[in-house]
Amino acid sequence: MNYDIVVIGGGPAGLASAIEAHKKGVSSILVIERDRELGGILQQCIHNGFGLHIFREELTGPEYAERFIEALKAMGIEYKLDTMVLEIGEDKCIKAMNEIDGFMSIKAKAIILAMGCRERTRGAIAIPGTRPAGVFSAGTAQRYLNMEGYMVGKRVVILGSGDIGLIMARRMTLEGAKVLAVAELMPYSGGLTRNIVQCLNDFDIPLLLSHTVTEIKGKDRVSSVVVSKVDAHMKPIAGTEVEYECDTLLLSVGLIPENELSKQAGVEIDPRTSGPIVNESMETTVEGIFACGNVVHVHDLVDFVTAESNRAGANAAKYVIESRKKAFSVINTYSNEGITYIVPQYIRFENLEDKFNLFMRVKKVYHNAKMVVKADGVTIKEFKKNHMAPGEMENLVLEKSLLNESIKSLTVEVIKEVV
């Protein structure tokens, strides 16, 4: 089998990139999805709040997905469901299999990686205690509840106040469960403030900041969990233990980009994002392999995934159509004081549009601060920020005219303003 572009993953990133590549003139496209339908994680995110940036209206996850699925089908873009990619080999040869076609070798001119991410598990954060049933990652519980129709528990403690944890606190409550508490290791929530209000405060669910689960008890099923306060170094404080009788513990303790295939393909991974290193075109360190969405870095809004994926799709199409190499002036991006990471990790001056974006996360909560962008140590732009938090991705828009070919580095730092 031969295609111009093969997209791995049929979630929001894969759908948007395939559609955009088609719009830019490539018609030989295949989307490979391992689930039974397209749409990815959006199909289980039945709550509203999606699409405010892209569609200027508030949609639920399935509604957002359906718009892209319909567009993909209307364009006649090919896709394969229930299909697992096993390997991306040299020369962009993809090995995949499913029940209908069996084993396939698919040759692509360009590949778009859009595999998304997976949830961190109990094992990843090493919670002590027994190993009973009733410990779920929040996303797994969400799929059980919203798609398969299984209620996962009646008395629930949630560890982690990321958005999935908050959304599940409300969802479990609506379906009749008692959510006793949401414990958060950090002194601030990782979720959006509006979710704390709508999902916790509305239902009088306590949010315990600087707390963590220090023991899971129960033989066959969870019977209780012990929650302790932590100190400034996030170590549990002896004597602060409170035991909650419950049958379920939900974990919302972070997402990890899923990059087994990327690594196999020789794509270089950024240890800070756990995703591929990409340039301004969302191209990885392997020529002709692009990446977008949560496989690159974890986003809080699907709208930003769509925007990023549009860029990946457009550039993959450009790569296939033009397929020419050029010498570029590479500018590396570096995160300085207060910044965890920046995507893209490098940009090529000649390839920049008039305006381009840098995406990043800050390390802690800031009020009345500014972000300073420097080119080779010289300040080129400043952004005033009333409020920044690690849970909310920052997006800085810069103009190409601020740069030139000889620049080697761009840095971003946070400066706390004296008020």
Place this chain on the structure above:
Amino acid sequence: MAQKELICIVCPLGCHLTVEIDESKEQGIKVFGNKCPRGETYANKELTAPTRMLPTTVKIKNGILNRLPVKTEAPIPKEMIFPCMAVINEVEVEAPVKIGDVVIENILGTGVNIVATRTMTAK
């Protein structure tokens, strides 16, 4: 005069609002701490008639999944959330269903329909 603390949910800033309520006056709600006018509108609505969107699921027969996601077409009064859940959980629809199909009309007299938020083909 009563005081109340609110967090504005209109945008991601999440302003901490302090609201003073003077029940002896007609325009008795004063809002402090908002960085924009939308905070005042939010606080007024939140204190007089708070509303919320309600996204949930209903049972579906013969569909490719066991649950069909639905939502209220418009926000409903906050105190109607649990009464509406009780009604919604009694409903079972049959596939195929199209996105936007009305699953329950005018739920509990709120004037708001419950609609499907995805298309679901039959098994």
